Structures are given as C-alpha cells and as structure tokens.
Amino acid sequence: QVQLVQSGAEVKKPGASVKVSCKASGYTFTSYYMHWVRQAPGQGLEWMGIINPSGGSTSYAQKFQGRVTMTRDTSTSTVYMELSSLRSEDTAVYYCARDPPWIDWAFDIWGQGTMVTVSS
Amino acid sequence: QSALTQPASVSGSPGQSITISCTGTSSDVGGYNYVSWYQQHPGKAPKLMIYEVSNRPSGVPDRFSGSKSGNTASLTISGLQAEDEADYYCSSYTSSSTPYVFGTGTKVTVL
Numbered sequence: 001q002v003q004l005v006q007s008g009a010e011v012k013k014p015g016a017s018v019k020v021s022c023k024a025s026g027y028t029f030t031s032y033y034m035h036w037v038r039q040a041p042g043q044g045l046e047w048m049g050i051i052n053p054s055g056g057s058t059s060y061a062q063k064f065q066g067r068v069t070m071t072r073d074t075s076t077s078t079v080y081m082e083l084s085s086l087r088s089e090d091t092a093v094y095y096c097a098r099d100p101p102w103i104d105w106a107f108d109i110w111g112q113g114t115m116v117t118v119s120s
Numbered sequence: 121q122s123a124l125t126q127p128a129s130v131s132g133s134p135g136q137s138i139t140i141s142c143t144g145t146s147s148d149v150g151g152y153n154y155v156s157w158y159q160q161h162p163g164k165a166p167k168l169m170i171y172e173v174s175n176r177p178s179g180v181p182d183r184f185s186g187s188k189s190g191n192t193a194s195l196t197i198s199g200l201q202a203e204d205e206a207d208y209y210c211s212s213y214t215s216s217s218t219p220y221v222f223g224t225g226t227k228v229t230v231l
Contacts, residue, residue, distance in 0.1 A: 035220075037166075044123065045158070045166065045209050045222040061218040095165055105213040105220060106156040106171035113165055 002026035004096050004111035011117045017084040020114045022096030029077035030054040033099040035107060036070060036081045038092040046092075050099070051079055086118045124149065124210055124223035131229040132200045140226045142193040142210030148221060150191035154213035157186055157195045161206045169208075170195060197228070205230045 007021040022034065036048040049060035051070040058070045064083070072079045079096060094114045097107035125143040132138040142149065142157075149155055155173045158166035168177050170186035173193065183198045193212070197204055210223035 037222075044225040045160075045211075047211075047218070047220040047222060050220075059219065061220075063218070097166075103171050103175075105154040105211075106168055107158075107166075108168050108171075108177060110165035110167075 002098075002109055004098060004109055006094075006096060006111040006114045009115040009117070011119065012086050014087055014118055014120055016086050016118075017082060018086060018116050019080055019082040020094050020096075020116070022079045022081070022111050024077045024079070024098070027098075030074060031101060034070075034072075034079045035097045035099055036068075037095045037097055037107075039095070039113075040089070040092040043092075048081070048094075053079060083116075086116075088118050090116065091118045092116060122221075124212060124221055126208075126210060126223040126226045128224075129227045129229065131231055132197075133231045134200055134202065136200050137196060137198045138200060138228065139197075140195045140208055140210075140228070142195070142212075142223045144191050144193075144212055144214075144221075146191060147216060148191075148212040148214040149188065149193050149210075151215060152213045153188070155186070155188060155193040156211045157184075157193075158209045158211065159204075159206045160209065166209065200230055202230050204228060 005023045030053050035050045051058045053072045069082045096111040098109040153173050157170040160166040173188045174186040185196045208226045
C-alpha cells in the first residue's frame with residue numbers, strides 16, 4: 001500500500017543539526033512532489049518547504065531559508081529534511097507529505113511524524 | 121506570510137451542521153482555488169478532507185463540503201458525528217515568498 005515511513009524520534013542540543021528521513025513505498029517516487037510540515041507541541045501546522053524528487057529542485061519557506069536543506073535519494077525512494085542551528089523553538093513533530101500531480105497544493109498521504117526535541 | 125485566520129473552536133450536537141471559516145487575503149484564499157482542509161485527531165497525522173476549495177478525496181464522507189467567497193473559505197460538516205471531533209486546518213497557496221500557508225486551526229467539539 002502507499003505509505004510514507006519516517007525515521008525515529010531525535011533529541012538534539014541547541015546549535016546542532018538534525019536530519020529526518022521519509023521513505024516512500026507503493027507508488028512511483030519521482031512522480032509526486034514531497035513537502036515537509038512541522039507542528040510544535042500544542043500548536044498549528046507550519047509549512048517548511050517542497051522538493052521535487054524527480055530533479056531535486058526545492059523551495060523553502062522564507063522563515064527557514066539558510067537553515068533547512070531538503071534532498072532525495074531516488075535509489076531508495078527516500079527524501080530527507082535537515083535543519084541546522086537548532087534552537088528550543090524547533091522542538092516539534094516533523095511530517096513529510098505527498099503532493100499528487102492531479103491535485104494542486106494538497107497533501108493526500110502523510111508520514112507518521114518524527115518528534116524532534118531540542119534541549120540542553 | 122501570516123497564518124490564515126480560523127475560529128479557535130466550534131461546537132455542535134450530533135446530527136447538526138457546523139461551518140468553519142478560513143479568512144485570508146487576495147494573495148492567497150481569494151486569489152487561487154488551491155484551498156485545502158485537513159482533519160487531525162490527537163497524536164495523529166493530518167488527513168486531507170477537501171482540496172481545491174470543494175473537492176473531496178475518495179473515501180471522505182459527503183457530509184464534508186467546502187466553498188469559498190472572496191477571501192474566506194468555509195468547511196461545512198453536515199450531520200455531525202462523534203468521530204468528527206478533531207482539529208481542522210485550512211491551507212492555501214499564496215503568491216508571497218513562502219508559497220504555502222496553513223490556517224490557525226479550529227477545534228471541533230461534538231456536544
């Protein structure tokens with residue numbers, strides 16, 4: 001079945017970096033854009049950026065420019081989101097979400113989420 | 121880019137209809153038909169309920185419907201059921217430097 005499986009929870013110190021993975025299965029990986037969305041505890045959803053798994057092109061939210069890098073590995077159907085210079089405000093659940101080509105800017109399949117905790 | 125504005129909470133009794141509003145600007149909700157709605161139960165990932173203003177993905181009950189007027193989009197849940205109790209988020213494409221934005225979220229309570 002179609003699914004996105006993310007890597008496990010992470011605990012990082014302020015100033016460190018974290019790299020979260022999202023492995024796709026059950027569909028043609030390169031045919032669907034992938035987005036990253038985060039949700040701080042008790043807060044709303046926040047869009048971080050998008051990657052085209054086919055060519056690797058990316059677009060990031062202005063808030064994260066310079067701190068976030070999204071990459072992909074087509075051999076393993078996996079996308080990655082790396083966030084650097086972590087601070088306590090980055091403590092959140094990070095989701096990857098698939099964007100089908102027949103829908104504009106909507107996410108039909110989501111990963112299970114990865115909790116990232118930033119604490120000294 | 122500021123978040124789209126939603127009411128913090130909406131409630132209704134089983135069987136009733138409720139409507140959640142999502143207010144943006146002409147640069148997002150009012151300018152494009154790329155408004156989506158997501159349902160999120162506690163501890164779970166969001167689920168797509170409506171895309172492109174008023175389209176339902178396969179498997180979403182027809183009790184859920186979406187519409188838009190000017191800079192405000194709306195999600196209506198008819199025949200409210202206990203399992204509809206969740207958080208709901210709207211979202212939209214925007215013409216700003218950050219091309220996608222979510223709403224502030226609405227907690228739906230079934231009385």
